[in-house]
Amino acid sequence: MKIVVNLDVMMARRKMSLGELAQRVDITMANLSILKNNKARAIRFSTLEAICAALDCQPGDILEFVPDGEGEP
Template sequence: MGIVVNLDVMMAKRKMSLGELAQKVDITMANLSILKNNKARAVRFSTLEAICKALDCQPGDILEYVPDEEG
C-alpha cells in the first residue's frame, strides 16, 4: 500500500473542516481533497509544514507507512 495520508483523522480530531484547513494552509480545496483522499503523488515540505502548523501536529500524525501485503 505504501504511504497513507491520515489527514481526515487529524482534521476530525481538531474539528476542522476541509474549507477551514484549505484557507489556513493557503491551498485550494481541490488540492487538499486530493491529498486527503490518498490520490496525491507528492507533497511539498512547505505544504506539509503548513498543515502541521494549522492542525498542531507532527508529520507522523498525518503520514503513515503501510507495507504491501505479499500474496
Template sequence: MIIVNLDIMMARRKISLGELAEKVDITPANLSILKTGKAKAIRFSTLEAICKILDCQPGDILEYVDSD
C-alpha cells in the first residue's frame, strides 16, 4: 500500500492546499484527492512540481507500507 504524506510536508512548510495547488497548477480538488490518498496515480511532472515547491524528495511524500 502506498501512503501519501503530503499533508505532513505541507504542514512542515506552512503552505495551504490552495496555495500549493496554485503554485503546482493543479485544481484544489485534484490536490485534495492526492492529499487524502484517494488518487490512483500521479504524473511524474506533478510530483516533480510538488517536490520543487515543498523543497523535498518524492520519498518524503510517498511511503510504501506492506499491507499484510
C-alpha cells in the first residue's frame, strides 16, 4: 500500500504553476517538486494546510491511498 500525491492534478484544475504555488505556500520549488513527483516520505500538516488553502481543496483531493496490487500492470 502507498499514498499517492495528486498535486499535479489539482494544480492543473486550478491552472496554477509550480512556481506560483511555491510562492503562495512559501515553500521552495525543489521541495514542492519532490512532493509533486511522489518522492516525499512525509509532509507537515502546516504545509498540507497551506497547499489546500492555496488550491482551495481538501487534503483528500491531493492525497490518495492505493492498496497493494492496485494500479500495477
